[in-house]
Amino acid sequence: MKIQTVLGIVAAALIAPAFGQEIPKVLEIGSPAPEFSLKGTDGKTRTLADYKDAKALCVVFTCNHCPDAVGAATRMEQIYQDYKGKGVAMVAVNANNPGSLTPDELGYSPYNDSFEEMTPFAMENGWTFPYLYDGENQKFATACGAQATPHVFLFDGGRKLVFTGRMDDMKRKSGPTEKSYLRDALDATLAGKEVGEKTPRPFGCSTKWLFKASNVEKDEANWKAKPVTVEDLSVDLAKKLRANGTDKIRLINFWSTTCGPCVAEFPELVETYRRFQNRPFEFISISIDPAEKKAVVGKFLTSRHAALSDKTAPSVKEEGRTTNNYIWTAENTDPLADAIDKDWTGALPHTVLLGKDGKILWKHTDKLDIVEVRRQIIKALAE
Template sequence: MKRLLSLLLALASFATLQAAADAPGLVNGNPPDIKTLKTGDKAPDFELLGTDGKMHKLAEYTGGEALVVLFTSNHCPTSHSIERRLQKFYEEYKGKGMKLVAINPNHPDGLSKDELGYGEFGDSYAEMKPYSEKNHWTFDYLYDGETQKIAREYGCLATPHVFVFDKNLKLCYKGRFDDSRYYDDATVKSKDCQNAVDEILAGKTVTLAETKPMGCSTKWREKKFLHDAKHDAWAKTPVTVEPIDKAGIAKLRANTTNKYRIINVWATWCTPCVQEFPDLVEISRKFDMRDFELVTISMDKPEDKAKAEAFLFKQSAGMSKKVEASLKKEGRTTNSYLFAGSADDLAAALDKDMPGPIPHTIVVAPGGEIVYRHNGIINRDDTANAILDKMNRFYSPGTGKK
């Protein structure tokens, strides 16, 4: 059985590599018909649906001295980093003759599950309004994800990606919003978009007309092919359950790594455990590109080890390559365990406040502090948001929170 699973995993990995090489409809990560706007080019027209449920045209944003067209997204940590700065910039300049409109260029199919680990929102139209409201944005936020036609016409390579036009709608600047990918305003050394607007408002030629956009690549719909292959590979990853004792659990709880651990106590005979398990797997995939791992501790009888392994495999709970590599550094070979000791020993080693029933879930920060606990069936969104509150929704220099 294990030999068959290993063969399936190898074939899945090969398929993933082939997908990366043969992604249909993309050249170097972008559609072949994507355009490149040059200084002096006219702003391409558009008619897009806004978070207010209305259609908006380019003409609505004319009549000022400068127009900022900003491509941004709900999911991207670099976009998250400029959320406050963007609103502050708009409030300061909207009365000075500047117009601003934000556009989401991404299609949800263009996102892999592990690209959603920096926030509670994906890039669908439905998620744009709550995301905008959370940020207290007062400018229009439009959706181009369905066709991605406007992203192609502007040459949107990433989110965020800024295009600044003069009163004649001629391109004067394109590139990054500013030179920091971090949330802390003190890390900004060059306010590139603002500088361009200042020069336009002063009637000057923009000194720095182009910078490289810094952020998350545009999530073209064509990328679904790649992500499906990755998700299929995850689903075919073998699972090995190993026995663990009280000392082993205490070591996991101590968590001397830089990772956050979500540790779940479960059993195949536990109906609520089985019911919640897909959500645990989704959480682990969501945070897979971050310093994070899912650890499961089965309370099944030792003779039911194969049954536990079969269940975990069916749930696609196998470790990703990233998690597997991190375990090797610790001298571990699995994240799936079976504990045959007493409930008292389990609570003493894992969580003294564990009330007894399973499922029981805790999130352990680096250093061993329990930062979240829940007894019973978890709510996936609540649990993920609790993790995000601790890990951050954006890049932070020098903190390990990334």
């Protein structure tokens, strides 16, 4: 687990009691815009007063991880480009606390909702409007009653709420849409008219309130309690792993306990497996340590909690397998390479992403960029 996630859990545990466990109500139409002072990805702190001259202020509560937020991201930028010349200001606000997200909620984006990960998310989506962070204490989100990601709040020139809800009906789909509730509301507001549909129900992942940190603690405890096993890998089984033929894509990692980069990246691979465990995805580790080091390998895997997910266990059992961790016991690694990746040079670590038909979709030798790995997994799952 990343350091910022651990810190998020601690912060959430300390702050949550003050907020209780009740989800705040959505701000009512006609209410004044709540004050805010929030830091953005550009290092600047924005306040409500900064937008005093705007004809309308559009606040979109969103995040880095939610598939609905990801799908809406490019449409947000297009709306901003279409309306900024008309006097409309837009800000995106991430109110999620990363310590309130369990790993299996992160299977649709390479990013968590930390402040640090907001910058690459915004850059990848070409955002030119401010992206602000409210995940530390969630005061602004609480005042607005932000329910989901994305959730839009549109305030008129007098900073009265005239529209709140979903942008459109695209949900997690990306690309343009013919029907946009937000555009209709913006057009009406700029024309001095009453907004027609004022409160279309927002749709997306729920706001990750601070009190949800307790869910993360329980999930961590459950995962760490799972048994970790390692079995010998034969040539025949290696060939079956490569052929795949299941409904899952597979990420196979060749590693060793004596390989520094292997040891360093392994926790992130386990975290990645946990992120995608609810999707048709499987992580398989293959140790190249000597056969007599099997106990050492098992101890390492246990210390890194490289368990088999309950979601994956049934399909593994159907294949006649009992684990997701293996050790190559033969001295010669050539048969292993021939079985899984004949182009593998033997250098460690080596990682291969397999499609459902066994085709190699992506591979990498040496230490991984874990964000790129997750990006490749998401790409493969979308095909």
